[in-house]
Amino acid sequence: MAEVNLSAALAALADNERQIQIEAKDIRELFRKLEERYPGLEPVLKNDVAVAIDGVIYRDNWSKELPDDAEIFLMRRLTGG
Amino acid sequence: MSAIAVSTTINGDEVEFLCQAEETLLDVLRERLGLTGAKEGCGTGDCGACSVMVDGRLVCACLVLGAEAEGRSIETIEGMANGDELHPLQTKFLEHAALQCGVCTPGFLVAAKALLDANPDPTEEEIRFWLAGNLCRCTGYDKIVRAVQDAAQELRGS
Amino acid sequence: MSFDAKYKAQDYNSVGTRPVRPDGVDKVTGRARYGADFNMPGQLVGRVLRSPHAHARIVSIDTSGAERLKGVKAVVTAADLPDLTNGDQTLFDILDNCMARSKAFYDGHAVAAVAAVDAKTAREALKRIEVEYEVLPHVIDVDEAVKPSAPVLRDDVFTGGVEPKPQTPSNIANRSEFGHGDVDEGFAEADVIVERSFRTEQTHQGYIEPHACVASMNPDGTADMWVCTQGHFVYRQNCADLLGLDVSKLRVTSSEIGGGFGGKTHVWMEPVALALSRKAGRPVKIVMSRNEVFRASGPTSATSIDVKIGAKKDGTITAAQATLRYSCGPYEDIWGEFGAKTSFACYGLKNVKSVGYEVLVNRPKAAAYRAPSAPMAAFAVESTIDELAQKIGLDSIEFRIKNAAKEGTRSSYGPVYGPIGIGPTLEAAQNHPHMKAPLGKNQGRGMACGFWFNFGGQTCTDLNIGSDGTATLAVGTVDVGGARASLSLVAAEELGIPYENVRAVVADTASLGYNDMTDGSRGTFSSSMATISAARNAVKVLRERAALTWDIPVEDVIWEDGCAKATDKKHGNLPPLTIADIAETAGKTGGPIAGHSELVADGAGVSFATHICDVEVDPETGATKILRYTVIQDAGKAVHPDYVEGQYQGGAAQGIGWALNEEYIYGEDGRLQNPGFLDYRIPVCSDLPMIDTQILEIPNPNHPYGVRGVGETSIVPPLAAIANAVSNAAGVRMTHIPMSPPRILAALEGESEG
Ligand code: FES
Numbered sequence: 001m002a003e004v005n006l007s008a009a010l011a012a013l014a015d016n017e018r019q020i021q022i023e024a025k026d027i028r029e030l031f032r033k034l035e036e037r038y039p040g041l042e043p044v045l046k047n048d049v050a051v052a053i054d055g056v057i058y059r060d061n062w063s064k065e066l067p068d069d070a071e072i073f074l075m076r077r078l079t080g081g
Numbered sequence: 082m083s084a085i086a087v088s089t090t091i092n093g094d095e096v097e098f099l100c101q102a103e104e105t106l107l108d109v110l111r112e113r114l115g116l117t118g119a120k121e122g123c124g125t126g127d128c129g130a131c132s133v134m135v136d137g138r139l140v141c142a143c144l145v146l147g148a149e150a151e152g153r154s155i156e157t158i159e160g161m162a163n164g165d166e167l168h169p170l171q172t173k174f175l176e177h178a179a180l181q182c183g184v185c186t187p188g189f190l191v192a193a194k195a196l197l198d199a200n201p202d203p204t205e206e207e208i209r210f211w212l213a214g215n216l217c218r219c220t221g222y223d224k225i226v227r228a229v230q231d232a233a234q235e236l237r238g239s
Numbered sequence: 240m241s242f243d244a245k246y247k248a249q250d251y252n253s254v255g256t257r258p259v260r261p262d263g264v265d266k267v268t269g270r271a272r273y274g275a276d277f278n279m280p281g282q283l284v285g286r287v288l289r290s291p292h293a294h295a296r297i298v299s300i301d302t303s304g305a306e307r308l309k310g311v312k313a314v315v316t317a318a319d320l321p322d323l324t325n326g327d328q329t330l331f332d333i334l335d336n337c338m339a340r341s342k343a344f345y346d347g348h349a350v351a352a353v354a355a356v357d358a359k360t361a362r363e364a365l366k367r368i369e370v371e372y373e374v375l376p377h378v379i380d381v382d383e384a385v386k387p388s389a390p391v392l393r394d395d396v397f398t399g400g401v402e403p404k405p406q407t408p409s410n411i412a413n414r415s416e417f418g419h420g421d422v423d424e425g426f427a428e429a430d431v432i433v434e435r436s437f438r439t440e441q442t443h444q445g446y447i448e449p450h451a452c453v454a455s456m457n458p459d460g461t462a463d464m465w466v467c468t469q470g471h472f473v474y475r476q477n478c479a480d481l482l483g484l485d486v487s488k489l490r491v492t493s494s495e496i497g498g499g500f501g502g503k504t505h506v507w508m509e510p511v512a513l514a515l516s517r518k519a520g521r522p523v524k525i526v527m528s529r530n531e532v533f534r535a536s537g538p539t540s541a542t543s544i545d546v547k548i549g550a551k552k553d554g555t556i557t558a559a560q561a562t563l564r565y566s567c568g569p570y571e572d573i574w575g576e577f578g579a580k581t582s583f584a585c586y587g588l589k590n591v592k593s594v595g596y597e598v599l600v601n602r603p604k605a606a607a608y609r610a611p612s613a614p615m616a617a618f619a620v621e622s623t624i625d626e627l628a629q630k631i632g633l634d635s636i637e638f639r640i641k642n643a644a645k646e647g648t649r650s651s652y653g654p655v656y657g658p659i660g661i662g663p664t665l666e667a668a669q670n671h672p673h674m675k676a677p678l679g680k681n682q683g684r685g686m687a688c689g690f691w692f693n694f695g696g697q698t699c700t701d702l703n704i705g706s707d708g709t710a711t712l713a714v715g716t717v718d719v720g721g722a723r724a725s726l727s728l729v730a731a732e733e734l735g736i737p738y739e740n741v742r743a744v745v746a747d748t749a750s751l752g753y754n755d756m757t758d759g760s761r762g763t764f765s766s767s768m769a770t771i772s773a774a775r776n777a778v779k780v781l782r783e784r785a786a787l788t789w790d791i792p793v794e795d796v797i798w799e800d801g802c803a804k805a806t807d808k809k810h811g812n813l814p815p816l817t818i819a820d821i822a823e824t825a826g827k828t829g830g831p832i833a834g835h836s837e838l839v840a841d842g843a844g845v846s847f848a849t850h851i852c853d854v855e856v857d858p859e860t861g862a863t864k865i866l867r868y869t870v871i872q873d874a875g876k877a878v879h880p881d882y883v884e885g886q887y888q889g890g891a892a893q894g895i896g897w898a899l900n901e902e903y904i905y906g907e908d909g910r911l912q913n914p915g916f917l918d919y920r921i922p923v924c925s926d927l928p929m930i931d932t933q934i935l936e937i938p939n940p941n942h943p944y945g946v947r948g949v950g951e952t953s954i955v956p957p958l959a960a961i962a963n964a965v966s967n968a969a970g971v972r973m974t975h976i977p978m979s980p981p982r983i984l985a986a987l988e989g990e991s992e993g
Pocket residue numbers: 120121122123124125126127128129130131132141142143144
C-alpha cells in the first residue's frame with residue numbers, strides 16, 4: 001500500500017485529498033487507479049504530472065516500480081532551459 | 082538596380098563579384114561567396130562574430146560595404162589554417178576547450194590573431210580588453226583567455 | 240526495454256579525460272554549419288512583420304499591396320495558419336505567439352510574413368502590408384499587472400488554483416502553493432525575523448546565434464527543415480501539429496547550434512517559414528535579426544518577490560515564507576510555480592510556505608532560461624538568509640550548513656530528499672582558499688547556494704560498428720556544448736576502444752526515434768545512459784559473433800579491453816579477437832554489427848551549487864567590478880571535465896550579467912528600448928576575471944557512471960552571491976536586480992541620508 005501525496009493544485013482535482021492510499025506496483029498502475037477514483041485527474045495524469053519516488057523525480061518512466069513504503073509525491077511536470 | 086562589380090583579394094586569392102550598393106561585406110562573404118565562417122550575431126557591430134581583416138585591420142564585416150572591398154585584401158577564418166595545418170590559435174582553442182557552441186569562435190580567432198600579430202606578448206588584461214568587442218555567451222571567457230595566452234607563448238617560442 | 244541504470248563504481252580509461260572534441264576542427268576553421276549557414280536551391284527570403292504596439296486589437300490586415308510587388312512569392316497571416324490545436328491550450332499559445340490572431344500582445348508580436356526573391360524585396364513587401372490596429376492600454380510591470388486597475392490582457396484567463404473559482408478574468412493566470420508545517424507558529428518561535436521585498440528585471444538568454452531556419456514543403460505533403468534548435472524532434476512535433484502534417488513526413492535536421500540556454504526549446508518563426516513555403520511552393524529561409532531576437536523570442540520572467548524568514552538565536556530557522564510573482568508574457572506558464580518550488584529547496588525547514596503567481600503582461604512570451612525561475616527566487620531567499628545570519632551574528636556559511644537540507648529532509652516543494660549534495664558544496668566552500676583571499680577597501684565577499692531539478696527523458700541512440708572496428712554513434716539530443724565529445728568517451732569506454740575510433744553525430748528526425756530536447760541539463764545524463772545501453776547491446780552482438788567464429792558457447796566469451804576473450808580453459812588458448820577482427824568478418828557471421836537503445840532516462844537527481852564572489856564597488860560611480868569568482872558544484876561524474884567546467888563558468892558569467900547589467904527597458908509606450916547588444920549589455924571579456932571551478936563528484940545512484948546533469952545549476956547562485964558581496968562591500972542591501980551603477984548609487988545615497 002503506497003501513500004500518495006498530491007500537490008495542492010492536483011488535490012483540487014481529487015476531491016481535495018492531499019494524501020491517498022493506493023495499492024500499485026508501478027506508476028502505470030498508480031495512474032490507472034487514480035483515474036478510476038478521481039476522473040478529474042485524467043487529463044493531467046496523461047502529460048502534466050511527474051512522480052517523485054523517495055525524492056527522485058520521474059517524468060516519463062511509467063514502468064518505474066513503486067517500492068514498498070515508498071514516499072510517493074505527485075507534482076506538475078517540469079521543464080528546463 | 083544596377084549591381085557593382087568588385088575585384089578584391091580574399092585569403093590570398095583574387096576574387097570578383099557583383100553586389101548591390103547596400104549589401105554589406107558580411108552579406109557578400111556569406112551569401113555570394115559561400116564563406117559562411119564569419120557569422121552574423123547582430124548586424125550592428127556589437128558582437129564581433131563577423132570579424133575579418135581588411136588590409137591588415139580588424140573590422141566587423143557587418144559594418145563594411147561589399148563595394149568597399151574593391152582593391153583590398155581580405156582575410157577570413159577560412160584562410161587562417163595553412164592547408165591542413167591549423168594555426169596555433171586554432172589548436173589551442175581546441176586543446177583548452179575554449180568553445181562550447183562555437184558560433185563566436187571564428188570571430189574570436191580572427192581578433193586574437195590580429196592581437197598576437199601586433200603584440201606577441203600581451204598581458205591578461207591586454208587580451209581581455211582587445212577581445213572586449215567579441216561576445217561569447219557560453220564560456221565566461223576563462224578558457225578563451227587561457228587559449229590565447231598559451232598560443233601566444235607557443236608562437237613566441239617557435 | 241529495461242536497462243539497469245544503477246550506479247556501479249569502476250575505474251575508467253576514457254571517461255574523465257579531456258580529449259579534443261570531434262566537431263572542433265570544423266568549428267575553428269569556419270566550416271561548421273549553423274542555422275543561417277544552409278541554403279536550398281530556389282530558396283526565398285522570408286521576413287516577418289511585427290506589431291509596433293504593446294497591446295492592440297488587429298482590426299484588419301491588407302496584404303494586397305505586398306502581393307502585387309514583383310518578386311514577392313507568398314504573404315501569410317494568421318489565416319494561413321488555421322487553428323488545428325484541438326483544445327490544446329499550450330499548443331494554441333505557441334501558435335498565437337508565432338502569428339498573432341485577434342490581438343497583438345507585445346511590441347514585436349508577429350502579425351504577417353512574406354517570402355520574396357531577395358531580402359530587399361522582402362523588406363519592401365513588409366512596408367506594403369497595411370495593418371489597422373486598435374491600440375489598447377498595456378501593462379508591462381509585474382506589480383502593476385496584478386492591480387485591479389490594470390488593463391486585462393485576456394478575457395479568457397481566470398485565475399487558477401484558487402477557491403472559489405473567480406468569475407472575472409484576471410492577469411493572474413494561476414496561483415500555486417508549496418510547503419509544510421505552520422509558518423505562523425514558526426515565526427512566533429523566532430528570535431529574529433527578516434522580511435524584505437525584491438525585484439528582478441527581465442533578461443534574455445542572449446545566445447549569439449539568432450534563430451534561423453530553412454523550410455521546404457512539397458506538394459505531396461513531405462517537408463524538410465534545417466533549423467538551429469535544442470530539440471529537433473520537439474520542433475518537428477510542434478510544426479507538424481500546427482501545420483497539420485504527418486509527423487514522419489516532416490524531416491527536421493538540427494544545425495550546429497550557436498547557443499540556446501532554453502530559448503531554442505520551442506518554435507518561434509519555424510511554422511511561419513513552413514506556411515510560406517507551402518504557399519510559395521519553394522523553400523523559404525528565415526533568419527531573425529538581433530532586434531527580433533530580443534523583441535520576439537523568449538526572455539525570462541521579470542519578478543517581484545516578498546520573503547520572510549525567522550530564526551532562533553542559535554541559528555535554527557523556524558519559519559520561511561515567500562510570495563513570488565513572475566511575468567509570463569501574454570500566455571499562462573509555470574514560471575512562478577518553478578520559483579515557488581525552488582525557493583527554499585536548499586534548506587531543511589520545519590515550517591515553510593511559498594506561493595507563486597503567473598502574471599500576464601504585454602511582454603514577449605517568456606521562455607525557459609537555464610534553470611528557469613530559480614535564480615530570481617535564490618536571489619531573494621539567499622539575500623534574506625545572509626541578512627539573517629548577520630543579524631544573529633553567525634558566519635553565513637555556518638548558518639547555511641546548520642540549516643542545509645540533508646538526506647531524509649522533507650523538501651519545501653514536497654518530496655523527501657535522497658542522498659544530496661548541498662552540504663558537501665558548502666563544506667568545500669568553507670575550506671576553499673578563496674575564503675581567505677585578502678579584501679581591500681570598498682571590497683566585499685559574498686556567497687550563495689543554488690538548487691535545480693535535473694531531468695532525463697526519452698532518448699534513442701544508434702551505435703554502428705564499421706568494418707574496421709571503429710564506431711559511429713548517432714544521437715538525437717542536440718549538442719549544445721561538447722556532448723559529442725562526452726558521448727564518444729562513453730562509447731569508447733564501453734567498447735574498450737580509443738576515443739579517436741568513435742565518431743558521434745547528431746542524427747536528423749528521419750534517422751532515429753524520438754528524443755526529448757536538450758534542456759533541463761539532460762543532454763549528457765540521458766544520452767550517455769542511452770549510449771552505454773547501445774554499446775552494451777553491441778558488445779553482446781560482438782560476443783555472439785566471436786562465439787560463432789570459435790564455435791563455442793557465448794557464455795564463455797567475455798568482452799575486455801576491446802577484445803572478445805574465451806574464458807574457459809577447455810577452449811585452449813584461443814587468442815583474443817579484437818573488435819576489428821570481428822568487424823572484418825561480420826558479413827560472414829550474420830551481417831552488420833550494431834547496438835541500439837531506446838529508453839527513458841529518469842532519476843536524474845537534483846543538483847546543488849555554492850558560489851563565492853568578491854567584488855569592488857566604486858562609491859563614486861556605483862560601478863561593480865568582479866574580482867574573484869568560484870563555482871563549486873556536484874557533477875556526479877564529470878565525463879569530460881573541460882566541458883563541465885565550461886558549463887560552470889558559462890552559467891556564472893550569465894548570472895554576473897544578470898546581476899549587474901542586463902535588463903529589458905520599456906518606454907511609456909510599451910516598446911522595448913534596448914533590443915540590441917549595445918544597450919542590452921552582456922558581460923564582455925574585460926568585465927570578468929578568471930572563473931575558478933571545483934567539481935565535486937558524488938555519484939548519482941540512478942546512472943551507471945553516476946552522472947548528474949550539470950548545465951543549469953550554475954546560473955542559480957550568482958545573483959544572490961553578487962548581491963551579498965555588494966552589500967558587504969558597500970554596506971547597503973541591494974534588493975533590485977540588476978545592480979546597475981545608478982541603482983547602487985541611489986542605494987548609497989539613500990543610506991547616507993537615512
Ligand atoms: S554581426 Fe557584425 S558585429 Fe555582430
